[in-house]
Amino acid sequence: MRKMTMGASVLTLALATAVPAVAQTDGSVEELVVTGQRLSQQRAIDAKREATAVLDAISADEIGRLADKNVAENVERLPGVGVSYDQGEGRYVAIRGTPAQLNNVTLNGVEVGNPDGDSRALPLDVVSGQLLGRIEVVKAVTPDMDAQGIGGTVNLVTQSPFDAKRDLFARGSFQAGYQDFNEKVPVQGDATFGALFGDGKWGVLVGFNGSSRDYRSDGLYPDDWRTLPGVARGGLPTNIKFTNYTLKRERIGGSGALEFRPTDQDKMYVRGLYSKFTEDEYRQRARLDFGANPANITLNPDGATGVARNVDARQDLRLEYKEKSISSASFGGEHERGPWELRYDLSWGYNELIEPNQVWQFRLPSANLTVDFDMRPLLYTAEARAMSASALQFRQYTAQDEYGEETNLAAKVDLKRAIAVGEDSYLKVGFKVRDTDKMFDGHTDRWDRGATANRFTLADFGLQGAVTAVDLGDHTYLNRYTIDADAIRKFTAENLSTARFVKNAADSLANETLNDYDLTERVYAGYAMADVDFGGWRLIGGWRVERTETDVQGFRLDPKVGGVTPVSRSGEYTNFLPNLHVRFEPRDDLVLRLAYTRTLGRPQYPQLRPGGELEWVEVTPGVFEGGLSEGNVDLKPFVSDNFDATVEWYFARGGLVSVGAFLKKIKDPIFTFSETRTNYVLDGRTYSRFGYSQPRNADKGEIKGIEVAYQQQFTFLPGLWSGFGAAANITFTDSSLTVPDRGELPFPAQSDLLWGAQLFYQKGRFEAALSYHHTGRAIQELGGDDEADTYDDDYRRLDAKASYALTDNIEVFVDLQNLNDEVLREYQAGRRDWLTNYERYGRTYYLGVSSKW
Secondary structure, three states, rough: OOOOOOOOOOOOOOOOOOOEEEOOOOOOEEEOOOOOOOHHHHHHHHHHOOOOOOOOEHHHHHHHHOOOOOOOHHHHHOOEEEEEEEEEEEEEEOOOOOOOOHOOEEEEOOEEOOOOOOOOOOOOOHOOHHEEEEEEEEEOOOOOOOEEEOOOEEEEEEOOOOOOOOEEEEEEEEEEEOOOOOOOOOEEEEEEEEEEEEEOOOEEEEEEEEEEEEEEEEEOOOOOEEEOOOOOOOEOOOOEEEEEEEEEEEEEEEEEEEEEEEOEEEEEEEEEEEEEEEEEEEEEEEEEEEOOOOHEEOOOOOEEEEEEEEEEEEEEEEEEEEEEEEEEEEEEEEEEEEEEEEEEEEEEEEEEEEEEEEEEEOOOHHHHOOEEEEEOOOOOOOEEEEOOHOEEEEEEEEEEEEEEEEEEEEEEEEEEEEEEEEEEEEEEEEEEEEEEEEEEEOOOEEEEOOOOHHOOOOOOOEEEEOEEEEOOEEEEEEEEEEEOOEEEEEEEHHHOOOOOOEEOHHHHHHHHHOOEEEEEEEEEEEEEEEEOOOOOOOEEEEEEEEEEEEEEEEEEEOOOOOOOEEEEEEEEEEEEEEEEEEEEEOOOOEEEEEEEEEEEEEHHHHHHOEEOOOEEEEEOEEEEEEEEEOOOOOOEEEEEEEEEEEEEEEEEOOOEEEEEEEEEEEEEEEEEEEEEOOOOOEEEEEEEEEEEEEEOOOOOOEEEEEEEEEEEEOOOHHHHHHHEEEEEEEEEEEEEEEEOEEEEOOOOOOOOHHHHHEEEEEEEEEEEEEEEEEEEOEEEOOOOOOOHOEEEEEEEEEEEEEEOOOOOOOEEEEHHHHHHHHEEEEEOEEEEEEEEEEEEEEOEEEEEEEOOO
């Protein structure tokens, strides 16, 4: 088991961490077989208590019995972890109030990379937890770990054939469910096979998983609220948009390992993992721009109802396909000779993104509708007095074809030597190099409507679809003028080369150019550290040095002359990263930990991209005005000095109370810089006024918080009551980010409050648990002022599960997900009634069976 570092993290709140072996204080290993959640929880406490560092994890045993759909939802069950959702599924993980793009995801300790082209935040819905042996969350690194990860690191640990300690073994599970919103049946299955051979010196393991889910989500998505005098809600949105989504999401994956252990001192391995996520999305959206012009609005005396005139309307259909995959292979080994230990690893990773989509838009030829609106309910209404499909004229068709790929090569070597100081003390040095090649190619062609004689409406050619309901629980909207997907695709294919569709060459060229980049990032790292154990005291200290070199190419577009110019830039920076951990055990039931670490959050890839679109106009002969927005390869990374302190009280067998505090002092956060230059010369032109913007490093930021956890098994109660247990944790977080021209603001994606609670039961062959998780509201994106800021609202998740072991090898289980029928809410300007997103997904129920041999 990989040794993790000290920090202020608290006990795993998942139902529960299972560890196949636990180190005892005398250095021996007590082997155990996990037969239930109570034993898993107890061994998790033992591992936490005896380890130099804190380990928050979910094991393969528990992952296989949860209805969580991916790794993001798995780790949400751990303390201090928040998850952002997309279409009802967890996607990005924030750790201790730090947004996902500033954290790190590793596979067996090696960075995974990212198939997406716009962020370092790995979408963890790509990976199914069933491929893994364990998921770990590290909140304070040691010098031998990558420095990327200001909030922490999610480490995905693959399975080993030696974990089962059997010559031949297999396990698998299958579950099918029911979704009450669309009455579909999601399915999921996994299987793992392994064997030891060659006198137990060789081990082989292969694992497979697959899942398929057809589901529906309905939503309301207003835009651009602004203050308007006299309105009861304080303002109006620009529009009302309500949407039907139907989606099919599939995950398939496989993992494998071949390991050779010729002696107790030698281990070698070859490991591989592949996981692919695909999504087919169908979206129908109706829109009325009733609040676009305040001059057209007449309010009634109640300030909540009224009439809007000269209103525009549109209907959109989007058909989108996404395919994201990650692939990894590694070779490595461990060798011990006397006081020396050598470890090495060579790894290759390949990530790919394929994302085509098509969007059709029908719109009024002129804004001429009269609309009655009612802003009294949270889910407000706006209805056109007279509307028909024949009034909606074809306006635009876009065909997108985005592609991205990333290749990672990494090599690392660690050399450790035991020293005769205290107990089990050692010195350790190491070196690592990582080379990343990443490219992104965005291509979107646009066609507009033709001349008057060639125009057509939604009522023509059988293009109109069926009326559909947008059911949000508290209100149901009717999407009356939908677009028939099969009919519009056929019609477009037959007419794209005719006068009914006119290619917009300028927009197509900009879409083909401005988002493209080709990037190489090389990281060289070295470290030296010491781990000294004095019995009741243990200290880890050392230094890590990382040098980052970046070469990136983008494109500059001059739309006036249709010119595309490649632009290349290079940048580099070096970071020195001190590290110190202290563990103190003043008595048998009390552990105190202190840690100081320095970590990084590298800039996002698009922020490094040079080029951009040059806009200009010749105001008088020889006098120009213009503007340019581009990336900045000279950006420095976020650098965080982290301070952690934890007190852990093990008051009973299976019982723990833990209190931890953390502080992150962050330098060089990134913001968007804007200025107006005069008499500026670019590409041979002199501009009297030139607007320029690019990301720059700001001054400072801070994140601080407290984590509290409690867990206890009520074995002291009589009879059936002794099967109960409870667990709870809560994290309070506060943050500040100094933004030029706006002062101190909270970090995006930082929730002030995270908490969870569980009641669990185990007696004989029966187990059950009821769990609740609350992610508090947080700023989603910073705008130009307070009114433009957007927020994620509180998100609450109530789940239940129960299982019964029919035999020692076969178990049946049920999982009940989102029992509270929670909706996803987003809002603007700090006002929860200024909705920008209100999505409903419904409940899901699973019935499954698992077996092992």
